[in-house]
Amino acid sequence: SEEFMSPTIGETLKYSSIFEQINEKNGADIACSVQSFALKDSSMKGLIDEVERKLPDKKYIDAYLTEPDHYMHTLGEINDTTKGIIADIDNQLKNFVERHKDVLILSLADHDMKNTVPVEYHQDIFDLAKNHIFSIEPRAATFFVDKDKHELFYNLLKKYYADSLPMLQANLYTTLIEGRIPEEEMPHYFKDYQIARSPYFDKLLGDFLLVSTGDKVFTFPNGEALFANHAGGTEEESLIYLSKYNF
Numbered sequence: 001s002e003e004f005m006s007p008t009i010g011e012t013l014k015y016s017s018i019f020e021q022i023n024e025k026n027g028a029d030i031a032c033s034v035q036s037f038a039l040k041d042s043s044m045k046g047l048i049d050e051v052e053r054k055l056p057d058k059k060y061i062d063a064y065l066t067e068p069d070h071y072m073h074t075l076g077e078i079n080d081t082t083k084g085i086i087a088d089i090d091n092q093l094k095n096f097v098e099r100h101k102d103v104l105i106l107s108l109a110d111h112d113m114k115n116t117v118p119v120e121y122h123q124d125i126f127d128l129a130k131n132h133i134f135s136i137e138p139r140a141a142t143f144f145v146d147k148d149k150h151e152l153f154y155n156l157l158k159k160y161y162a163d164s165l166p167m168l169q170a171n172l173y174t175t176l177i178e179g180r181i182p183e184e185e186m187p188h189y190f191k192d193y194q195i196a197r198s199p200y201f202d203k204l205l206g207d208f209l210l211v212s213t214g215d216k217v218f219t220f221p222n223g224e225a226l227f228a229n230h231a232g233g234t235e236e237e238s239l240i241y242l243s244k245y246n247f
Helices: 018-026 044-054 069-075 080-099 123-128 147-161 201-205
Strands: 031-035 060-064 105-108 135-137 140-143 172-174 208-211 242-245
Touching (some): 080 105, 123 147, 147 208
Antiparallel strands (some): 105 242, 140 208, 172 208
């Protein structure tokens, strides 16, 4: 609708970014971010060109590239186009490292990804969810369900997904079941989470958080499923590789 929503997330969950902290501590504007989606040339070359323009004045630069995320989502994690993009990123980074021997460079992904298979859409489950939709991620989907419908929602999950989704044991979490469903079947995952947390935490988490531990993924009604997804509970999705250069 292009309607401006207020307050923004930055206003609601205020925090001091790493750039603000570095600049404040040093009393100078020496830290910044470069986002490829904000550049005219959003390729790896375009990103590196912008980083090199800022290097003389900046001591800390966080550079974010949107690929190969986009192509992995739409084409899959093992695809000739995806592999070609990754090879180009690797080559561009290698040349950048060699040109700047006095710069410490860290490279990493913000998440992993895997090819996925959509589960069948069941209207009666989504009818029980507020706004008839899930939130967060298709492989870590949270549902907001009225309290008096929790057991019905849970029983429908077992009916439709017990065989196709390996997530009805330790990987199906809820916050508001209150003992009516056996703890061993649906543990209260965050019950013993002893860290100071935002007052928005429980509100935004929802009533049922379904984390896929296989290759299955939820889809939106009449929505086209992405070929690959992330945020599930598999080991491969938790592995993030960090590389360092000129260390």
